[in-house]
Amino acid sequence: MAEEAAVRAQAEAVRRLKQDKADPDEIAKEVAKLLEMKAQLGGDEGKQKFVLKTPKGTRDYSPKQMAIRERVFNVIITCFKRHGAEVIDTPVFELKETLTGKYGEDSKLIYDLKDQGGELLSLRYDLTVPFARYLAMNKITNIKRYHIAKVYRRDNPAMTRGRYREFYQCDFDIAGQFDPMIPDAECLKIVHEILRDLQLGDFLIKVNDRRILDGMFAVCGVPDSKFRTICSSVDKLDKMPWEEVRSEMVGEKGLSPEAADRIGEYVQLHGGLDLIERLLQDPKLSQNKLAKEGLGDMKLLFEYLTLFGITGQISFDLSLARGLDYYTGVIFEAVLLQQENDHVEEPVSVGSVAGGGRYDGLVGMFDPKGRKVPCVGVSIGIERIFSILEQRVQASEEKIRTTETQVLVASAQKKLLEERLKLISELWDAGIKDRFPKQATLQPLLRGTRDTMPLPIKSKKNLWSLSRRGE
């Protein structure tokens, strides 16, 4: 292997240069050469090539992207605070067993840390399970909190559509005993406020209840043992046509065709208070205890949403199932709508941007005595929203400011450096945001060209706001 010998020779050359304390520039050059040679060899030795990249499914945020991200966070945090929420933070990893048994089939997507001695750890998969762990650990039975942090899923990324392996969740949850459906209604109001304030266009919030789903399965003749797996099939209705979902139920999951057809009739229903009233009169469903409870609460919820004036964007939708195991009551999901070619037809969904629901059993799973704390919460999916806004900013050629510089201290002569440093230091100490020009922009100053003079004040708001050509 001539290449391998060349790499060894180069490595030896680098060692010698380092030993001889050669010019650091020269060493760096030779090291880079060595790295490149190794990278080209890479694959052959079973080693990966050195690639200059972020891990699969992750990305850096540039200053421009951060500026957009901050805008979105600002809208969300303002809303959460408006609703009286406190904020908490938890570690990025949890004991592995804290996450075990909480996510059903999705558990295979959890990132584990290497066993380097000590505890077995996993990166958090969402913010809900750490929140429940926090409540149980601190014996908190009543809190309204928000938490904005990154979560991790070893999923197949689709980054152009805003699907990452590392992504932000913005969670708002209400824990504690309250009058029925009051916190649930507040969560929906929050989703509505945020999507309205972000000005993402038309949206729809679909609402259902796990108890209505379970009751529906029961009256359709689904055996108890198949509730969760049939629920997973229903969950696919936003991506698949009914016929495919039906054949999965009957073919793969062994449900009787009659039961499937009965489900098929229910899951195409969506509406508002009228539909709830109709189902409360449904001869079968109204006989099922769970469904009746769920429908009663759904009616109450819609009454509150009517008081909030937001029912126009809310749809009671029997096809909404949600993936996670831990939901016990109301579930919901918000989708952005896209008018197709301006026709007034059925709007096309471009994907979910928020979701949540009630999980009254999760805290009890952590409490040593199984004490339960009823919870309901919402998670805003920031990455998809961020993708949309980023594309919009790019299309509009809007200029995004990435600094808050107010003053640029410049002079026509280099020897005034000391004066400039003294001046800039005074400005800093007075809390004025300024900036020492980089050498590149200093150059014209030294030549005394017209470019050196600051342009007149641009912003009326801020007397300090100067702007220079090319900035």
Add this chain to the structure above:
Amino acid sequence: MAEEAAVRAQAEAVRRLKQDKADPDEIAKEVAKLLEMKAQLGGDEGKQKFVLKTPKGTRDYSPKQMAIRERVFNVIITCFKRHGAEVIDTPVFELKETLTGKYGEDSKLIYDLKDQGGELLSLRYDLTVPFARYLAMNKITNIKRYHIAKVYRRDNPAMTRGRYREFYQCDFDIAGQFDPMIPDAECLKIVHEILRDLQLGDFLIKVNDRRILDGMFAVCGVPDSKFRTICSSVDKLDKMPWEEVRSEMVGEKGLSPEAADRIGEYVQLHGGLDLIERLLQDPKLSQNKLAKEGLGDMKLLFEYLTLFGITGQISFDLSLARGLDYYTGVIFEAVLLQQENDHVEEPVSVGSVAGGGRYDGLVGMFDPKGRKVPCVGVSIGIERIFSILEQRVQASEEKIRTTETQVLVASAQKKLLEERLKLISELWDAGIKDRFPKQATLQPLLRGTRDTMPLPIKSKKNLWSLSRRGE
């Protein structure tokens, strides 16, 4: 094993309850019982007991702690922005090889992720290496950026002293070609501003230069091959007396006693411009190219710091060495001082709260062609600062507000619920921060006791700010 049989029986009971769709309350109770039994058995099966805790060396932040944390961040971010910095973000993990060979001996403290197929990943150890990777990857040669994020080190935690395995770093770095020592002086100005604004008491910023250290080692007769290891010994001078450091150099590291004694004379030196001038006249040191360069730049730096008016808190200290491999020029570290019993003696250091330096070679290690981007930066150690402020708040019994609630909507009768919901919804939509009372505080309202009336307005600043007993 009777206990094991009991656990199996309990597990079976839980399975049966679930199958029978028993009352969820009952299931939760039995599951908790099972978990407790398993936990007690735990150790015997080689399994860990289920413990309700955060991983070793990590912690949750409660709303009160978050309020203090936000205050600290606010001071730091305001300062970074005042200096014209942009902000970036990078993933919490990097390709393992991105971190390889950057941290010297400390590499053993890096958290690796489990190999679950795909890339080998590690949690970031600091924000500097990801920054250098970001610059090389995006071919950026000029940027002033800040980055505030958590980093991970499998160190022995000492949480009461603010040492964690997951902790925040607040980094500010300047990359690019500038007039000599201008960005270096700005970094020191920033540390000074932040420590001043945080009002943590007296502090001292020690400054040195890797080139002065290397020159000093050369003229003291340290062989080239021992520069880094002797540098590590010098780095311990803030924790060990000179005699111990000397015996490590001579005993463990095989340095000649004469060389060690010569080093001993230099490393006790600290001062300002006067000391720099004296060393520039030092017959040996002034003959060494590296030391002369370093001293010349140090002189320039102190001239700038004099213009900034901050030399009173800056000490040129030949004992400062800093641990990390990648520094190439100026290095610095800020310590908080504590007057011992009000004596006017040598102040006692209570530990480092900020550190940084120049690293001109790091970006070149990532660039495929070894192109270098000179960089200098500072990292503020927020956890230690946070511990100090938290203790101070506790001692002062200061009340920390954890919400921004402005209005509490209450009524004396339950049947006004609808009116209250309508009113609160209007307030939310008008951007007023309010809060629906939790049931606990609603109870007295229903009984019409005196407790139900809001107390008079407390804050003069905010007409909306109402307060109720016990809140």
